[in-house]
Amino acid sequence: MKYDHKKIEKKWQKRWLQEKVFAASEKSKKPKFYQLETFPYPSAAGLHVGHPKGYIAEDIHARFMRMQGKEVLYTMGWDAFGLPTENYAIKVGKAPQEVAEENIKNFKRQVQMFGLSYDWDREINTASPDYYRWTQWLFIKLWEKGLAYRAKAKVNWCPKDQTVLANEQVIQKQIAKGKSQDTVGVCERCETPVEQREMEQWFLKITDYAERLLEDLNLVDPDANEEIRLAGAGWPAATIKRQEDWIGKSEGALINFKLKTLNFKQDLGEIEVFTTRPDTLFGATYLVLAPEHGLIAKCKSQIVNWEEVEKYIAQASHKTELMRMAGAQDPPSHKASEGQGKTGIELKGIRAINPATKEEIPIWIADYVLGSYGTGAIMAVPAHDERDKEFAEKFHLPIAVKTLISWDEALKISGGVKKIQYRLRDWSVSRQRYWGVPIPMIHCDACGINPVPEKDLPVELPRLKEYRPKGVPPLASSEKFIKVKCPKCGVTARRDSETLDTFVDSSWYYLRYTDPKNEKEPFDKAKAKHWLPVDLYVIGAEHTVLHLLYSRFITKFLQDEGYLSFSEPFLKLRHVGLIQGSDGQKMSKSRGNVVNPDDIVAEFGADAVRLYEMFMGPFEDGQPWDPRGVIGAERFLKRFVNFVLEGIEAKAKTTQKESLSFIHKTIKKVGDDIAAFKFNTAISALMILLNEIGVKPIAASNLEDIVKLIHPFAPHLGQELWSRLKHDTMLDFEPWPEYDAKLMYDETVQLVIQVNGKVRNIVIASKGISQGEAEKLALASEKVKSFISGKPKKIIFVPGRLINFVI
RNA sequence: GCCGCGGUGGCGGAAUGGCAGACGCGAUGGACUCAAAAUCCAUUGUCCGUAAGGGCGUGAGAGUUCGACUCUCUCCCGCGGCACCA
Numbered sequence: 001m002k003y004d005h006k007k008i009e010k011k012w013q014k015r016w017l018q019e020k021v022f023a024a025s026e027k028s029k030k031p032k033f034y035q036l037e038t039f040p041y042p043s044a045a046g047l048h049v050g051h052p053k054g055y056i057a058e059d060i061h062a063r064f065m066r067m068q069g070k071e072v073l074y075t076m077g078w079d080a081f082g083l084p085t086e087n088y089a090i091k092v093g094k095a096p097q098e099v100a101e102e103n104i105k106n107f108k109r110q111v112q113m114f115g116l117s118y119d120w121d122r123e124i125n126t127a128s129p130d131y132y133r134w135t136q137w138l139f140i141k142l143w144e145k146g147l148a149y150r151a152k153a154k155v156n157w158c159p160k161d162q163t164v165l166a167n168e169q170v171i172q173k174q175i176a177k178g179k180s181q182d183t184v185g186v187c188e189r190c191e192t193p194v195e196q197r198e199m200e201q202w203f204l205k206i207t208d209y210a211e212r213l214l215e216d217l218n219l220v221d222p223d224a225n226e227e228i229r230l231a232g233a234g235w236p237a238a239t240i241k242r243q244e245d246w247i248g249k250s251e252g253a254l255i256n257f258k259l260k261t262l263n264f265k266q267d268l269g270e271i272e273v274f275t276t277r278p279d280t281l282f283g284a285t286y287l288v289l290a291p292e293h294g295l296i297a298k299c300k301s302q303i304v305n306w307e308e309v310e311k312y313i314a315q316a317s318h319k320t321e322l323m324r325m326a327g328a329q330d331p332p333s334h335k336a337s338e339g340q341g342k343t344g345i346e347l348k349g350i351r352a353i354n355p356a357t358k359e360e361i362p363i364w365i366a367d368y369v370l371g372s373y374g375t376g377a378i379m380a381v382p383a384h385d386e387r388d389k390e391f392a393e394k395f396h397l398p399i400a401v402k403t404l405i406s407w408d409e410a411l412k413i414s415g416g417v418k419k420i421q422y423r424l425r426d427w428s429v430s431r432q433r434y435w436g437v438p439i440p441m442i443h444c445d446a447c448g449i450n451p452v453p454e455k456d457l458p459v460e461l462p463r464l465k466e467y468r469p470k471g472v473p474p475l476a477s478s479e480k481f482i483k484v485k486c487p488k489c490g491v492t493a494r495r496d497s498e499t500l501d502t503f504v505d506s507s508w509y510y511l512r513y514t515d516p517k518n519e520k521e522p523f524d525k526a527k528a529k530h531w532l533p534v535d536l537y538v539i540g541a542e543h544t545v546l547h548l549l550y551s552r553f554i555t556k557f558l559q560d561e562g563y564l565s566f567s568e569p570f571l572k573l574r575h576v577g578l579i580q581g582s583d584g585q586k587m588s589k590s591r592g593n594v595v596n597p598d599d600i601v602a603e604f605g606a607d608a609v610r611l612y613e614m615f616m617g618p619f620e621d622g623q624p625w626d627p628r629g630v631i632g633a634e635r636f637l638k639r640f641v642n643f644v645l646e647g648i649e650a651k652a653k654t655t656q657k658e659s660l661s662f663i664h665k666t667i668k669k670v671g672d673d674i675a676a677f678k679f680n681t682a683i684s685a686l687m688i689l690l691n692e693i694g695v696k697p698i699a700a701s702n703l704e705d706i707v708k709l710i711h712p713f714a715p716h717l718g719q720e721l722w723s724r725l726k727h728d729t730m731l732d733f734e735p736w737p738e739y740d741a742k743l744m745y746d747e748t749v750q751l752v753i754q755v756n757g758k759v760r761n762i763v764i765a766s767k768g769i770s771q772g773e774a775e776k777l778a779l780a781s782e783k784v785k786s787f788i789s790g791k792p793k794k795i796i797f798v799p800g801r802l803i804n805f806v807i
Numbered sequence: 808g809c810c811g812c813g814g815u816g817g818c819g820g821a822a823u824g825g826c827a828g829a830c831g832c833g834a835u836g837g838a839c840u841c842a843a844a845a846u847c848c849a850u851u852g853u854c855c856g857u858a859a860g861g862g863c864g865u866g867a868g869a870g871u872u873c874g875a876c877u878c879u880c881u882c883c884c885g886c887g888g889c890a891c892c893a
Contacts, residue, residue, distance in 0.1 A: 237811090238811055238812070238887095238888090241810080241811070241888095242810095242811085242888070242889090245810075245811095245888085245889065246889090248892065250892075250893085252893080273893085274892095274893070275893060276892095276893065277893075288893090342891080367891090368891050368893095369891085369892095369893075370891080370892065370893090372892090373892045373893080374892075374893070377893095378893045379893080380893085381893090385893070386808090387891060387893075388893080390891095421892075421893095422892095423892050541887080541888095544888090545888090612831095615819090615820095615830085615831070616819060616820085616831095617819060617820055618820085621813090621820095623819055623820085624818090624819075626818075626819065626831095626832065626833095628818095628831095628832050628833070629819075629831075629832065631832085632830095632831050632832055633831085635831095635846090636831085638846095680819095680820075680821085680830085680831095681820095681821070681829090681830085683830080683831090684820095684821075684829070684830040684831075685830085686830095687830055687831075688829075688830065691830090750826080752825070752826055754825080754826090754873085754874075756873075756874085757825090757872090757873060757874040757875095758874090759825095759826055762826065783860095793873085794873060795873090796825090796873050796874075798825060801825065802825050802826090802874090804825080804873055804874065805873090806873045806874090
């Protein structure tokens with residue numbers, strides 16, 4: 001057989017699809033295994049060769065698990081809502097619906113060309129009303145429990161995309177500011193500097209789950225039942241760390257400071273601060289409030305420098321924009337130390353009393369204190385805190401000596417209480433754009449905000465001719481959409497005109513895969529219980545905070561509501577390392593280093609590309625694309641085909657044992673490596689096997705084993721060779737070969753002889769050679785003897801491996 | 808600044824306390840060919856040596872050990888994350 005990849009790949013892909021070979025059934029008696037991968041955002045650009053890397057790895061794993069006797073749920077879907085599609089649609093003058101449909105079609109074709117063993121009957125699309133009606137349902141459930149709420153808040157506004165961004169969607173970027181460097185928050189999609197705006201928004205109360213999201217990172221199975229592992233156990237340590245850092249738990253105390261005013265007529269009460277260092281209370285020499293702190297307005301009449309204070313507050317509220325403008329205009333003489341200094345102003349006319357020292361201390365406002373964290377007020381301890389010290393030195397505030405007391409004493413003196421704070425903020429989910437899930441709420445002047453009744457779901461996204469962003473939600477301009485009867489009182493009310501952040505869409509998709517066609521519920525409880533939690537999830541490292549945290553939150557919420565019976569959705573996580581362009585840079589259109597998989601697959605075949613991408617290096621690392629590398633993979637596959645076909649001709653002529661130990665070693669190595677996601681060394685082991693056995697005769701059963709070993713990596717080829725070996729079964733459901741540990745070892749070993757730790761000779765010895773025999777054998781060698789004079793001080797013997805003479 | 812990960816031939820990488828550079832790419836030489844491609848064979852860390860052989864070598868320096876790419880400490884460089892969270 002000539003290795004005609006086009007012919008065999010087409011042939012088997014067609015059969016796999018037509019016969020629904022990989023359909024997963026919950027009725028199967030086999031143990032389940034649920035594999036998930038980040039469902040793609042179908043962009044107009046299509047895939048580049050880097051995208052399928054994670055999919056290929058999952059497919060190898062899925063096929064391996066099937067051969068291990070597991071019923072594998074492994075499927076694909078489309079995260080189809082979102083800004084890039086909408087922006088692209090605007091650019092080309094089409095409806096987002098059409099663009100999304102075209103993109104999905106193209107993505108599906110490209111994905112299918114790699115021969116991935118998905119159950120296509122479970123395909124989902126977040127932009128389809130069948131799906132998003134349940135996203136809306138989920139939102140309403142959250143609202144019913146008080147976990148979705150509207151609040152006026154300072155939000156991140158992207159002026160280019162004309163929409164709000166979650167904190168997690170704002171990335172810090174360094175900008176040159178004269179000679180110095182400064183950072184600005186920019187939109188993660190278009191890199192436009194983000195502005196601060198005060199807006200009324202929908203939020204999801206993820207902070208209610210902060211403690212559980214943190215605690216459950218450490219979940220282990222109490223019964224040590226290997227079949228039921230819980231979250232954390234199978235996660236990379238760095239991912240757990242990043243989640244912990246993001247939640248940012250700190251333990252501290254709330255302490256009240258009495259207020260004192262120059263004018264004794266008014267009682268101003270107390271001011272509450274949050275501190276993680278109550279033990280430094282004696283060193284608190286001044287207080288600092290965030291500019292938005294409520295006390296400031298309350299004390300207006302007591303503050304003698306009100307005009308200045310007001311001016312400072314106004315400046316601080318526009319800080320993001322101002323900093324950006326200043327950055328562009330600053331003269332080059334601007335020094336980093338000056339530019340990055342803290343700003344602030346004293347509230348003259350009021351003072352606080354330090355409860356430990358009883359001294360009067362000044363009160364300042366400064367924008368280095370955040371209104372949204374703790375109480376928005378701090379006690380400044382310049383003797384112990386670098387930031388406070390910097391501020392104190394700049395404004396000539398007193399720095400007390402270092403005095404530490406116990407927490408208990410500090411709380412007793414001040415009447416403070418212990419308090420736990422989290423860095424995590426609530427999740428802003430409102431978007432003022434068109435291409436997303438309409439928020440299923442109705443605003444009525446009389447009854448307030450109420451959800452759309454469940455029977456009226458989905459609230460379909462209407463087709464709009466004009467959907468471009470103008471700062472107000474595009475849906476608001478559609479009278480037909482907006483006008484609705486209030487579900488409570490029946491009078492004319494208004495639909496919510498915002499759409500949901502697409503992270504809401506993807507926060508529950510892994511649940512829908514278990515029951516994708518259900519029209520009555522988001523999923524059937526029994527089916528979810530059968531398949532979930534997800535056993536293995538391959539995601540990009542960029543999702544370790546956002547998507548992962550949101551999904552965990554939603555899972556816990558649905559557990560609380562009785563829909564799910566577990567608290568953590570993903571047992572084992574693996575991150576895929578990005579393939580770079582041949583220039584070592586990230587693949588991008590603008591750099592012109594994008595490699596299109598269509599061309600590569602057409603030339604070398606899916607199997608060769610699969611093999612190469614897995615062979616490049618460690619899965620979680622990124623490597624540059626080497627156009628020659630695929631050729632190497634193709635060469636190996638050709639040699640493999642010849643090896644097997646020659647083997648078939650010579651078949652049954654031998655019961656050869658010569659190469660047996662090698663085959664058993666390789667069976668173990670390949671299996672262990674697939675399970676550990678070490679695909680590069682698994683492939684290397686197969687190459688070594690082929691090099692080693694070469695033209696030696698081999699028994700028919702061993703030949704079949706070798707075909708099974710390559711099958712997960714090159715399934716079209718594996719299946720084709722399997723059929724050439726006169727089998728009409730699907731190789732994916734044949735048992736993975738077993739290795740015999742007794743047969744893995746050779747009778748002889750290469751014994752390394754060292755003198756003072758340096759290798760001086762290597763001799764062949766029997767496996768079980770004793771130390772005495774080894775010494776004799778070693779000293780029989782002239783080479784070794786020439787390095788030894790007199791009696792060795794010490795002899796180290798590692799059985800079956802090494803003998804070292806210490807002189 | 809803080810946290811995390813990493814640094815091994817010309818390149819991707821292998822080896823997690825016991826032969827450094829597996830496997831692959833590239834390169835050099837050879838076979839086949841009218842020729843080229845493809846394929847096959849050999850060589851391929853570096854220095855000294857005709858050779859046998861030996862010295863050096865995993866970012867730098869120290870340490871632990873009979874023995875260190877591997878463990879410990881200090882430093883340098885690269886990548887990623889967080890960034891006034893009191």
